[in-house]
Amino acid sequence: MRKLKLSCLAATAIALATPVLADDVKVGVVVSTTQTYAFVGVPLVNGMKLAADEISAGNGWGGNKVDIVYQDNRSDKQEAIALITRMAESENADIIIGPIATSEAMATGPVANSLKIPMFTTATSPAVLEAGPYIFKSTETADAYLAPVAEQVISMGPKSCFVVTIRDNEGYVRQRDVFRASLEKAGVNIVGDEGILAADTDFTALSTKIVSAEPDCLFVTAPPEQAANIIIQAKQAGLEPDTILAGDSGAGSQKFIDAGGSAIEGTIFPASFVADSSESAAAFAANYQKAYGNAPDLWAATGYTMMQTVANAIRNAGSDVTRDSLRDAMAATKDMPIVMGQGKLTFDENRIPHMGGIAMMIKDGGWAKP
Secondary structure, three states: OHHHHHHHHHHHHHHHOOOOOOOEEEEEEEEOOOOOOHHHHHHHHHHHHHHHHHHHHOOOOOOOEEEEEEEEOOOOHHHHHHHHHHHHHOOOOOEEEOOOOHHHHHHHHHHHHHOOOOEEEOOOOHHHHHHOOOEEEOOOOHHHHOHHHHHHHHHOOOOEEEEEEEOOOHHHHHHHHHHHHHHHHOOOEEEEEEEEOOOOOOOHHHHHHHHHHOOOEEEEEOOHHHHHHHHHHHHHOOOOOOOEEEEOHHHHOHHHHHHHHHHHOOOEEEEOOOOOOOHHHHHHHHHHHHHHOOOOOHHHHHHHHHHHHHHHHHHOOOOOOOHHHHHHHHHOOOOEEOOOOOOEEEEOOOOOEEOOOEEEEEEOOEEEOO
């Protein structure tokens, strides 16, 4: 029954599409399923494949013949550039899904825009959209999705906070800036602001700084396992057990939970996907669990939503599906039913997605409302 309800969600959007003549369409997927950003890429691709299977079963491509090619850029932006260029020039792809990180998207965006091929990235920073009109992002801006987290932390009454971020990734820096600004506006004193590198593993010196600052709050924006490691080492160094912990969306991933264990209990994070938020979200979660043997995280839901968004654009791109008609159809996406956020996706005039979100926390190895 749940699967039927999920199929009905896709059918709603299909019914709104104008019937078109069949066309051959190629979708290129360039995301990292190995190395640093694999924690995003693996569930992202799983979600895409689940969506693609359901779309194909329901004739959700609008009668078009769609070929999807998946490539791993191994968390390397030069590899992403090469793959996207090859997809556009040699393989005649009509649209690209990916890459993952803001740093990768900042490097590939100008390339995709110059080749006039739509690129749909998970990058968090809105700066990626400045490359040109062919660039789209699946994530809301940090201003939107971190606001509930900051509000929740502020409501807990901290007088001070220590923030840690990946300094060589603009997306993480942006998240730090938004969270820090929100707390400062509320009168919370920032007693430490430290940058680290994505490759760092030894946080002994950093942990000493954190503990010495005696913060009421610790905010870490970094890849899940690294963020968990920072918290673990800080607690081993003497961080007070009642310190408020907060992070980015990666703190909701299973990798963060597995790596952090009891040390990360209570961490507050932004959630764009909650499995019991709607019937369609619950149906997706059940189907994903059946297909892959584990519950879907944010990125699995994001991949599912991204493939549905591309399918919606393909259906509405007209009788001749081209890169330009797909770009226009993507930009026109409005109130499309999705399993994330508040249940509907709309791109504004700046190609920024809007879907809504909620603050959640880690409790007993799972998610709970604060």
